[in-house]
Amino acid sequence: MQALSTIRLALMIFTVSGATSSLAAEAWNIPHERAVVLKGRVVDALCQLKGRCAPDCGGGKRQLGLLLTDGTFRLVAKSNIDFAGSIPDLIGFCGKEIEADGLLIENPAITLFFVQGIRTDAAGSFIPAERFKADWETRNGKAEEWWRADPEANRIIAADGPLGIKGLVPKPKP
Amino acid sequence: MLAKHRCGGKSRPFHLDEGSHMTIMSQWRAALVVSSFIGLAIPAAAQDGRRVTITGEISDTWCTISGLMFAKGTAHHQCAIWCALGGIPVSIRDAKGNLYLILKIGDDDDSASNPRVARMATHEVSVDGELLERDGVNYLLVDRIADDKGVITMTHEEYGIQPFGN
Numbered sequence: 001m002q003a004l005s006t007i008r009l010a011l012m013i014f015t016v017s018g019a020t021s022s023l024a025a026e027a028w029n030i031p032h033e034r035a036v037v038l039k040g041r042v043v044d045a046l047c048q049l050k051g052r053c054a055p056d057c058g059g060g061k062r063q064l065g066l067l068l069t070d071g072t073f074r075l076v077a078k079s080n081i082d083f084a085g086s087i088p089d090l091i092g093f094c095g096k097e098i099e100a101d102g103l104l105i106e107n108p109a110i111t112l113f114f115v116q117g118i119r120t121d122a123a124g125s126f127i128p129a130e131r132f133k134a135d136w137e138t139r140n141g142k143a144e145e146w147w148r149a150d151p152e153a154n155r156i157i158a159a160d161g162p163l164g165i166k167g168l169v170p171k172p173k174p
Numbered sequence: 175m176l177a178k179h180r181c182g183g184k185s186r187p188f189h190l191d192e193g194s195h196m197t198i199m200s201q202w203r204a205a206l207v208v209s210s211f212i213g214l215a216i217p218a219a220a221q222d223g224r225r226v227t228i229t230g231e232i233s234d235t236w237c238t239i240s241g242l243m244f245a246k247g248t249a250h251h252q253c254a255i256w257c258a259l260g261g262i263p264v265s266i267r268d269a270k271g272n273l274y275l276i277l278k279i280g281d282d283d284d285s286a287s288n289p290r291v292a293r294m295a296t297h298e299v300s301v302d303g304e305l306l307e308r309d310g311v312n313y314l315l316v317d318r319i320a321d322d323k324g325v326i327t328m329t330h331e332e333y334g335i336q337p338f339g340n
Contacts, residue, residue, distance in 0.1 A: 030240045043217070046277045046285065049306050049313055051220030054283065061284040063263050063277060071219065072309050075275070077263050078236050083253070085261030087286050107239045110265070110273040111310030114236075132260065147256040152289050156255050162335055164251035164296050164325035170335055 024126055025102050025116050033103045038074055038113060040066035040100075042093040048073055057094035064090045066100060066113070076100065077112040083147045084132035086115045093120070101126045223306040228314060230268035231327065232294045234258065235275060238267060243336040247296055247327030250336045254295035261286040266299065266314065274305070274314040298323040 025035035045063040047053035057064055064087055065075040079086040090098075101117040117126025136146045143149035160166055234257040237245035244250060258264050263285070265273040277285045285291075300321040306313040 028240070030242070045313070046283055046315075048217050048219060049221065049277070049308060050315065051217060052278075052283065058283070058286075061286055061288070063275075063285045067217075073219070074309065075263065075311055081260070083256040083260040083262070085263070085286065087261045105239060106310060109271055110235065110239060110275065110312070112235065112239065112263075147260065150256070150259055152292070153255050153259050156289070156293050157252060160251075160293075162252040162340075163248040163330050165248065168248070170330060170340075
């Protein structure tokens with residue numbers, strides 16, 4: 001009975017923490033996807049590839065990736081947040097080793113990594129890669145759909161239209 | 175489930191005073207010391223690429239490879255703006271479907287959430303630059319946008335506005 005209570009307590013803690021310690025990558029059924037945990041150092045892509053480096057991996061303005069122990073460089077392109085990349089999740093780990101749980105997509109046209117969780121301790125829990133929204137809301141306030149409320153996006157769409165051609169408007173929905 | 179299937183400081187080149195009288199060796203030592211202090215050690219894997227001219231559509235890389243929506247032309251323009259501002263890598267997709275992931279344009283090293291790049295979403299462009307191939311990715315360092323035709327691929331009549339219809 002005591003063991004059962006302990007299991008229940010462990011399950012409650014697991015649920016509340018919102019993190020998982022095991023392989024957690026969720027399949028998206030994207031062609032060429034493969035669930036993997038990548039272990040490597042967070043680096044700035046332009047610095048890694050070209051030696052054109054900036055302090056703090058570019059301070060959030062540059063694409064980031066993981067340099068694996070075998071020398072492979074994997075660009076991390078996407079996080080769990082809709083329409084958003086993973087830079088806010090990675091930038092705090094610039095130059096540090098992490099483990100990233102996610103989907104490696106080895107499309108013949110390009111190989112990218114979609115990160116779903118990050119941890120720094122192999123025995124620890126993966127923290128969901130969802131920082132973009134919190135950072136965005138700190139700058140812009142709460143919004144259910146950040147992309148429709150983004151001031152810069154709305155400026156661009158107002159200038160050129162949602163189709164990208166001034167004066168061309170979509171037909172009204174029937 | 176549908177919701178999950180959506181797309182979804184500039185650096186200065188290191189430069190020693192040209193008027194100094196340091197030897198080459200002492201300059202290198204100075205460079206190493208400075209780079210150690212500011213954490214800018216140049217990676218051993220830094221490479222020289224080859225000069226290329228690439229023509230194609232400015233594309234959201236994630237939407238293009240995920241196949242979760244129709245990611246071309248007018249239908250995808252708005253979504254591509256959102257994704258570019260969200261920090262998802264932007265590529266140029268050529269007529270053969272090859273993707274060239276943009277890491278800089280001119281002197282602008284900002285490759286994430288760059289409004290300048292977002293404004294070119296789904297434009298047909300021709301660019302000159304340096305191509306670096308590494309581990310399954312064609313990275314493009316754009317030196318010059320030789321031509322920008324704007325959005326010329328008309329897809330909205332057939333596909334509506336992706337991914338929501340508005």
